[in-house]
Amino acid sequence: MVNLRDRVKELMSRLEADYRSRTRKSLEFFNRAAALLPGGTTYQIRFFKPYPIYVTRAKGVNVWDVDGNQYVDYWMGHGAHIMGHSPDFVVKAVNEAALNGTHLGYPNTLEVEYAELLTKVIPNAEMVRFSNSGTEANMYAVRLARAYTGRKYIVKVEGGWHGGYDALHVGVNPPFEGPESLGLPEEYIKYTLVVPYNDLNALERALSSHDVAAVIIEPVPGSGGCIEPQPNYLRGVRELTMRYGSLLIFDEVITGFRLALGGGQEYFNVKADIVTLGKIIGGGYPGAGAIASTSEIMELLNQVKRPNARARSFHGGTFTGNVITLTAGYTMINYLRRNRSIYDQFNELWDWTRRRINEVCEGHDRLCWATGVGSMIGIHFTTSKPINVREAYQLRIDESLYDLMHLYMRVNGILYMTEHMPHLLPSIIHGREHAQALVDALDNMLSMITHG
Incomplete structure (x- = not known):
């Protein structure tokens, strides 16, 4: 292991010098x-080093x-840009909508039409209720x-x-206990x-020993390393929550x-009681989030049926239902609905x-493993394939x-997040040539480590 560390240190020094020579203006900024x-x-x-x-x-x-410098992006706006950066058909729709107002502050027709579309897909x-972010959606979903x-x-x-919501800002990083933030x-x-x-x-131990309102889970953890659920795990989660009366x-x-x-409900054929959404739902524009559920649950937000504020669960916000974000989101999701068949090729x-990355890792002393589902890819330098974070x-x-x-990929024109837990979120318009270039870059890097 000492030899490995020495080799990595030597490569880091060389690559950092190259990186600094290529990014002088970034250093100034x-x-x-x-x-x-x-x-x-x-x-x-x-932030990434240096x-x-x-x-x-x-x-x-x-x-x-x-x-x-030009890079192939595998972060894609935190995963928001499912059709790549600035697709022309979305930008055109938003620019036209903006001529009639950028933020109306009143009910608008698009919030109805978009909600109708979402309940169909x-x-x-x-x-549905719209929010300003995925964090907000989770906050309101927990309260609901x-x-x-x-x-x-x-x-x-x-x-x-x-997200940064207080009640869920725990168990994210080791040791997975206690507050994740000062304050x-x-x-x-x-x-x-x-x-x-x-x-x-x-x-089950948690559900059987406490009165649990809800279990909240990403079907495939994102920043948790894009680790796939084991067979029947999500179905088991669904069965346990129903057994113990939790949502x-x-x-x-x-x-x-x-x-x-x-989404994950369709892909894994497991139905949730509440779904929270963000990123892609805004079509690549800011202020994207939503909560979706059954009428029985969502009616607890209904101010007409529950005029007393303390008799309902609060949801709101200045920019909720913003016409710019709704236009971008509606245009994007409607495009995906009309071209639904692209998902098969995308996931394939x-x-x-992921199979090719694992073959490359196997060929280099099994220094790494690829995890994930469909277009969610995690890469782990571990002694065996991890099944959880x-x-x-x-x-x-x-x-x-x-x-x-991370440094090697940057120098070679590939970007992803993050340094400490690589998770790649490519778009539908990334092609086989981009995927092959990613595999080749990883292969070359591992060759430098294992063969000098």
């Missing part, structure tokens, strides 16, 4: 940003930095579940990221229980409209890519391998 933005960024995951690039343009599958969704069941406890899985009192998470992914026994919330902020038009390509950390061969891969 980072130095300016460090004086104005804490950590030099607007979101900590956008400093991030500054993107000035994006189109299709590519982004360009301030130094003029999302399984088990009879009613507690209102419906009259219970307090929420169960989430280790590594699950549901978050223990009392704010005392009704949140954390269990490992792919572990039905742990889930099942599918956080489909990433999986929604990605794994299938109907990235299933093939706890293993993805505990089984690591060497942390520096993650830094090396």
